Amino acid sequence: MSKLGFIGLGIMGGPMGLNLIKAGHEVAIWSHSKNKVAALAEKGGIACATPAEVAKHSECTFLCVGNTEMSREVILGQDGLIEGAAEGTLVVDCSTISPSAARRIAAKLAEKGVGFLDAPCTGSKAGAEGASLTFMVGGPKETFEKVRPWFETMGKLLYYCGGIGMGLHAKLSQNMILGSLLQAFNESLVLSTKAGVDPELMLDILNNSAARSGFISIKAPMVFARNFTTNFSVKWLEKDLELMLESAAELNVPAPLTAISKQLLQAAIAKGYGEDDICGSIRVLEDITGTTVAARPKE
Amino acid sequence: MSKLGFIGLGIMGGPMGLNLIKAGHEVAIWSHSKNKVAALAEKGGIACATPAEVAKHSECTFLCVGNTEMSREVILGQDGLIEGAAEGTLVVDCSTISPSAARRIAAKLAEKGVGFLDAPCTGSKAGAEGASLTFMVGGPKETFEKVRPWFETMGKLLYYCGGIGMGLHAKLSQNMILGSLLQAFNESLVLSTKAGVDPELMLDILNNSAARSGFISIKAPMVFARNFTTNFSVKWLEKDLELMLESAAELNVPAPLTAISKQLLQAAIAKGYGEDDICGSIRVLEDITGTTVAARPKE
Amino acid sequence: MSKLGFIGLGIMGGPMGLNLIKAGHEVAIWSHSKNKVAALAEKGGIACATPAEVAKHSECTFLCVGNTEMSREVILGQDGLIEGAAEGTLVVDCSTISPSAARRIAAKLAEKGVGFLDAPCTGSKAGAEGASLTFMVGGPKETFEKVRPWFETMGKLLYYCGGIGMGLHAKLSQNMILGSLLQAFNESLVLSTKAGVDPELMLDILNNSAARSGFISIKAPMVFARNFTTNFSVKWLEKDLELMLESAAELNVPAPLTAISKQLLQAAIAKGYGEDDICGSIRVLEDITGTTVAARPKE
Amino acid sequence: MSKLGFIGLGIMGGPMGLNLIKAGHEVAIWSHSKNKVAALAEKGGIACATPAEVAKHSECTFLCVGNTEMSREVILGQDGLIEGAAEGTLVVDCSTISPSAARRIAAKLAEKGVGFLDAPCTGSKAGAEGASLTFMVGGPKETFEKVRPWFETMGKLLYYCGGIGMGLHAKLSQNMILGSLLQAFNESLVLSTKAGVDPELMLDILNNSAARSGFISIKAPMVFARNFTTNFSVKWLEKDLELMLESAAELNVPAPLTAISKQLLQAAIAKGYGEDDICGSIRVLEDITGTTVAARPKE
Ligand SMILES: NC(=O)C1=CN([C@@H]2O[C@H](COP(=O)(O)OP(=O)(O)OC[C@H]3O[C@@H](n4cnc5c(N)ncnc54)[C@H](OP(=O)(O)O)[C@@H]3O)[C@@H](O)[C@H]2O)C=CC1
Ligand SMILES: NC(=O)C1=CN([C@@H]2O[C@H](COP(=O)(O)OP(=O)(O)OC[C@H]3O[C@@H](n4cnc5c(N)ncnc54)[C@H](OP(=O)(O)O)[C@@H]3O)[C@@H](O)[C@H]2O)C=CC1
Ligand SMILES: NC(=O)C1=CN([C@@H]2O[C@H](COP(=O)(O)OP(=O)(O)OC[C@H]3O[C@@H](n4cnc5c(N)ncnc54)[C@H](OP(=O)(O)O)[C@@H]3O)[C@@H](O)[C@H]2O)C=CC1
Structure with missing residues (x-):
């Protein structure tokens, strides 16, 4: 069994950390909210006072926090991982953050002899709980191989995508499609x-058409049931599109559709739907048009 | 066996008409290009000189032409179906046209006692050839039931969507999603x-993610092989988005994403890709950025 | 003095017709709303029962109606101008309609020996009342010269733009800029x-900057005073952008900004602001963001 | 006469610094390119080796560098202004940078007792040379009053906009309009x-219409003459729109038009037009459509 660390015990990080513990590892934990640390400590985690303390304990520390700023803070900031990490240990960042920021973070860690992988994941809450996540990984191949067994404790599919940042590029490209698919679904x-087609019939048709998609099959019924309980929040998708647009700007790739989709998510945030599930964004257009995409009462 | 008619023997209409013939029906045919009529006549179709002549022969005439204008011309124009159709016969329009135009056409036919269904389809060339199309149908329920066996000769899934125009609304909503999904795929x-991720790896990841979709699974390999042979042309998808935007305007539903996707298809048409398959539209962005989304040579 | 006709006595057409009457011409009039005809008849217009009757009376009939459909109906429909117009007489369409529709209408009139100019105008309500409109004219140069004196009774600036439809192209290109300028102003x-800059200070800065523009100087104070009394309605600007997008599609020119601006006007219409002045469209964004762009109370 | 500093001797900063020198002040100078320092030293500037050295000499140091990153580096970085600036001296940033970054920079300077104003300007190259710039200023009112005479040496119009960052908000709002106006002009x-209207006639019409604007009057003739010599570069306008979109995201204001305009500038940069004048961006659309918006040869 290994000495591991886990930082950031949110929707994703909580169950991921728990799966490492269940597999028998000694897992040092820290999160921004103390109560989350306490809760996981009860299930076998070793509560730490700072990220640095977590790193001191661990040969490999995973993290899954909200955004680039948090990631930088937790790794390089005061009491950050970098302060506690011994030479030869590893940091594996499962958060979805900026690829170029990941490269800068990795460079700083490398100066201290600490290895780094970017390993963003997909599979949402259910995948984190069921240990069926997909990881897209960037960094040295041998580091990837070393971390592989721990990834396999948390997920099912592993993609090695290339050098540092490439896992993030692969992940973000995926959410780029998701972001516009979401908005296309909303408009459609x-x-x-409003034209009079029964939403459930429409979904049935979509599910049997060239426009069928994993996202729509899963999210449409939640919309029809007006259930916007968060699996993946509007604010995090908005953040991912922003990261994608930053990458696009760095690489000089115009991305007009992504840009519009991002603005429409911003409208959803402005209307107060930022913490809801991404499928709740449909309410912006519903509000403007006076329509509700709900299941029709059955006779 | 029945006396049927088929008008418009293009990518879709040709194999659809052939399937009716193969099923043993007497099928009168007409198309804008004489050579297509001749070709199908050799396989058992009854060549006619005008749409009116087709209608005279048939208890039910199907059509699958390019756009609203052609549909109106073939049905209501000079030598159109309306001139030959007897009271009590039917016209079934499988073209993807404007829902409100379909309602106007149906009203004109009704004045002469001729029934009408809008029955746009999906399944593309392969579906038309393999008799596995999906039809979305609008019009009186009893007319739909009458036509059902013939639909079943050409397709597998039938959706009855409501009154006249509702089949088109259901179909266009689907292509609305497809249109933005295509552009999101292109950008992604x-x-x-350009960031350095192998396109085939990226597709593998997408196929195992929440962003997976029928469209991407089928089209991406064609893009990687630089095969833009037309199954569904850029110009027809552009037309479908235009129809959708017209409906959206009639119903006061803002659709910014669809609007942008349509403009980007227009850019593809301007660059000379209008007759190619929709997946060929990616070249606009490739040209601007100096990137080619092709399979990497395998070692 | 001449025998003229005027069709369409709305915000623009009413004062335009009155200026022709005041100049001493015998002006036959017709409008969709009978009460408008009666009102202008009291000021000297000759009330007619149909457009055809107006044309019978007139050597040149002007019209200024809402959109392409109305224009076609009034000219080519039942009891339309074409039924009453003698060979050698003229029809001058001051409505903003589709350039290609104008070409089709002109061709139909030409078959009967009736001349045609497209002569859309700018200058809004005040320009129509004050006879200071600008006309952009398409059609044969000699027809333009013949109509010139009557144009000069209604306007101040005349632009001869080329063959039929070119006046409309020039006019619509102008509104294309206006449409996006409006939305840019709204966003800005x-x-x-919301950032805290005083709107009136902002306007002062804009008026002294490279971003200064006629539109902003005039409309901003109306927004600050929350005065959305219609000079040019949201619904007509939306229509103009639609015409522009149709032209752009015909000529294969992608126009993404115009497309988005049009969708945002559609949102304003959906919210019930369609009949208000275009500057009232800012309320869509105000509603979403909880901001009001109003003058601050002065001490 | 005062002891002043000037950092960043580019298109704008060069002539601004020269005007301070001409007015008789002792101006310490530094710029990223040594040759620019040497050139201005010949005209009376005092060449310094680092920004810190400039600050040491000056009671007030102005800067006009390219973007937020450069500004932060020159002020807070190694050998930055902060290292040389004595308590009670001032830093006035005339660059167009992020308002929230400006607030963070000001806070750092304040810790050392150094005052700060954000004072972005407009007027372009000609305004900088002719000392007719407009400054929009944020910061304490009394600091503004102290700097006023030096502003008046470089510009004509001064707007006091409120606390730190408000000058930038006012400036960026202006460029937000400019950015979309530019793209609207390009499309129009x-x-x-392409429709056949003479570009020069079109400009004449625009200049006499509600769509007239300072920007179009000045830039259109340059486009017609195919003169894309840089007054204000595509890459800086793209940067300004990015800053605007960041502010919009911080304040939860959706800005779809600005987002699209920014992507279109990115396309121009991808095509290699980033260093050209903003009016050169029209070539993206010209390339796609095979049109050139040039003056027609005169007979
Ligand atoms: N939900 C999903 O479906 C998926 C999410 N992701 C990505 O995973 C990441 C986490 O998402 P998710 O778990 O859904 O989001 P949550 O909002 O549930 O979790 C956010 C995490 O960030 C931590 N955090 C918040 N503020 C700070 C701070 N100032 N410093 C350090 N840490 C902080 C939180 O700690 P605490 O809770 O202790 O306050 C929490 O652990 C994001 O990057 C997201 O994009 C990726 C795939 C799917
Ligand atoms: N391809 C696809 O994947 C799908 C297509 N569709 C829809 O089906 C319809 C047909 O598409 P598809 O078969 O792909 O396109 P094609 O371009 O192959 O066929 C167009 C048809 O329109 C006819 N036509 C062209 N000009 C005229 C005219 N002036 N008057 C009358 N008929 C005319 C053509 O006749 P001729 O060939 O004899 O000249 C041909 O039969 C479209 O509405 C399309 O949107 C729907 C689902 C999928
Ligand atoms: N041009 C215009 O019309 C207007 C421009 N502005 C704004 O003014 C600012 C300057 O624009 P402009 O003068 O046109 O642009 P230039 O590109 O001509 O000038 C850029 C300036 O940044 C300096 N610089 C470049 N790299 C660095 C670096 N790594 N560290 C420090 N300084 C660096 C340059 O120094 P060096 O040249 O010595 O290498 C130069 O002084 C921008 O923020 C722009 O948005 C505002 C209003 C109008």
């Missing part, structure tokens, strides 16, 4: 519903 | 490729 | 106001 | 030219 369903 | 793949 | 002012 | 002129 509000329009067909 | 150009960006990830 | 909502943002600066 | 490419379309009207």
Whole structure:
């Protein structure tokens, strides 16, 4: 069994850390909210006072925090991982953050002899709980191989994508598609519903068409049931699109559709839906058009 | 066996008409290009000189032409179906056209006692050839039931969507999603490729993610092989988005994403890619960024 | 003095027709709303029962109606101008309609020996009342010269733009800029106001900057005073952008900004602001963001 | 006469610094490119080896560098202004940078007792040379009053906009309008030219219409003459729109038009036009559509 660390015990990080513990590892933990640390400590985690303390304990520390700023703070900031990490240990960042920031962070860690992988994941809450996440990983191949067994404790599919930042590029490209698919779904369903097509019939048709997609199959029924309980929040998708647009700007790739999708997520945030599940964003267009995409009462 | 008609023997209409013939029906045919009529006549179709002549022969005439204008011309124009159709016969329009135009056409036919269904389909060339199309149908329920066996000769899934125009609304809503999904795919793949991610790896990841979709699974390999042979042309998707935007305007539903996707298809048309398959539209962004989303040579 | 006709006595057409009457011409009039005809008849217009009757009376009939459909109906429909117009007479369409529709209408009139000019105008309500409109004219140069004196009774600036439809192209290109300028203004002012900049100071700065523009100088004070009394309605600007997008599609020119601006006007219409002045469209963004771009109370 | 400093001797900063020198002040100078320092030293500037050295000499140091990153580096970085600036001296940043970054920079300087104003300007190269710039200023009112005479040496119009960052908000709001106006102009002129309207006639019409604007009057003739010599570069306008979008995201204001305009500038940069004048961005659309918006040869 290994001495590991886990930082950031949110929707994703909580169950991920728990799966490492269940597999028998000694897992040092820290999170921004003390109560989350306490809760996981009860299930076998070793509560630490700072990220530095977590690193001191661990040969490999995973983290899954909200955004680039938090990631930088937890790794390089005061009492950050870098202060406690011994030479030869590893930091594996499972947060979805900026690829170029990841490269800068890795460089700082390298100066101290600490290895780094970017390993963003997909699979949402259910995947984190069921240990069926997909990881997209960037960094040295041999580091990847070393971490592989721990990844396999938390997930099922592993993609090695290339050098540092490439896991993030792969992950963000995926959410770039998701972001516009979400908005296309919103426009399409509000329009067909207003035109008079039964939303459930429309979904049935979509599920049997070239426009079928994992996202729509899963999210549409939640919309019809007006259930916007958060699996993946509007604010985090908005953040991912922003990261994607930054990458696009760095690489000089115009991305007009992504840009519009991001603005529409911003409208959802402005309306107060930022913490809700991404499928709740449909309410912006519903509000403007006076339509509700809900299941029709059955006779 | 029945006396049927088929008008418009293009990518879709040709194999659809052939399937009716193969099923043993007497099928009168007409198309804008004489050579297509001749070709199908050799396989058992009854060549006619005008749409009116087709209608005279048929208890039910199907059509699958390019756009609203052609549909109106073939049905209501000079030598159109309306001139030959007897009271009590039917016209079933499988073209993807404007829902409100379909309602106007149906009203004109009704004045002469001729029934009408809008029955746009999906499944593309392969579906038309393999008789596995999906039809989305609008019009009186009893007319739909009458036509059902013939639909079943050409397709597998039938959706009855409501009154006249509702089949088109359901179909167009689907292509609305497809249109933005296509452009999101274009942006995502150009960006990830430029960032250094292997396109085939990226597709593998997408196929195992929440962003997986029928469209991407099928089209991405064609892009990687630089095969833009037309299954569904850029110009027809552009037309479908235009129809959708017209419906959206009639119903006062803002659709910014669809609007942008349509403009980007227009850019593809301006660059000369209008007759190519929709997946060929990626070249606009490739040209601007100097990137090619192609399979990497395998060792 | 001449025998003229005027069709369409709305915000623009009413005062335009009156100026022709005041100049001493015998002006036959017709409008969709009978009460408007009666009102102008009291000031000297000759009330007619149909457009055809107006044309019978007139050597040149002007029209200024809402959109392409109305224009086609009034000219080519039942009891339309074409039924009453003698060979050698003229039809001058001052409505903002589709350039290609104008070409089709002109061709139909030409078959009967009736001349045609497209002569859309700018200058809004005040320009129509004050006879200071600008006309952009398309059609044969000699027809333009013949109509010139009557144009000069209604306006001050005349631009001869080329063959039929070119006046419309020139006019619509102008509104294309206006449409995006309006939306840019909306975004800019909502943002600066939310950031804390005094709207009136912001306007002062804009008026002295490279971003200064006729539109902003005139409309901003109306927004600050929350005065959305219609000079040019949201719904007509939306229509103009639609016409522009149709032209752009015909000519294969992608116009993404115009497309988005049009969708945002559609949102304003969906919210019930369609009949208000275009500057009232800012309320869509104000509603979403909880900001009001109003003058601050002065001490 | 005062002891002043000037950092950043580019298109704007060069002539601004020269005007301070001409007015008789002792001006210490530094710029990233040594040759620019040497050139201005010949005209009376005092060449320094680092920004810190400039600050040591000066009661007030102005800077006008390219972007937020450069500004932070020159002020807070190694050998930055902060290292040389004595308590009670001032830093006045005339660069167009992020308002929230400006607030963070000001806070750091304040810890050392150094005052700060954000004072972005407009007027472009000609305004900088002719000392007719407009300054929009944020910061304490009394600091503004102290700096006023030096501003008046470089510009004509001064706007006091409020606390730190408010000058930048006012400036960026202006460029937000400019950015979309530019793209609207591009779309409009490419379309009207392709439709057959003479570009110079079109400009004449625009200049006499509600869509007239300072920007179009000045830039259109440059486009017609195919003169894209840089007054204000595509890459700096793209940066300004990015800053605006960041502010919009911070304040939760959706700005779809600005987002699209920014992507289109990115396309121009991808095509290699980033260093050219903003009016050169029209070539993206010209390339796609095969149109050139040039003056027609005169007979
Ligand atoms: N939910 C999903 O479906 C998926 C999410 N992701 C990505 O995973 C990451 C986490 O998302 P998710 O778990 O959903 O989000 P949550 O909001 O549940 O978790 C956010 C995490 O960030 C931590 N955090 C918040 N503020 C700070 C701070 N100032 N310093 C350090 N840490 C802080 C939180 O700690 P605490 O809770 O202790 O306050 C928490 O652990 C994000 O990057 C997201 O994009 C990736 C794939 C799917
Ligand atoms: N391809 C696809 O994947 C799908 C297509 N569709 C829809 O089906 C319809 C047909 O598409 P598809 O078969 O791909 O396109 P094609 O371009 O192959 O066919 C167009 C048809 O329109 C006919 N046509 C062209 N001009 C005229 C005219 N002036 N008057 C009358 N008929 C005319 C053509 O006749 P001729 O060939 O004899 O000249 C041909 O039959 C479209 O509405 C399309 O949107 C729907 C689902 C999938
Ligand atoms: N041009 C215009 O019309 C207007 C421009 N502005 C704004 O003014 C600012 C300057 O623009 P402009 O003069 O046109 O642009 P230039 O590109 O001509 O000038 C850029 C300036 O930044 C300096 N610089 C470049 N790299 C660095 C670095 N790594 N560290 C420090 N300084 C660096 C340059 O120094 P060096 O040249 O010595 O290498 C130069 O002084 C920008 O923020 C712009 O947005 C505002 C209003 C109008």
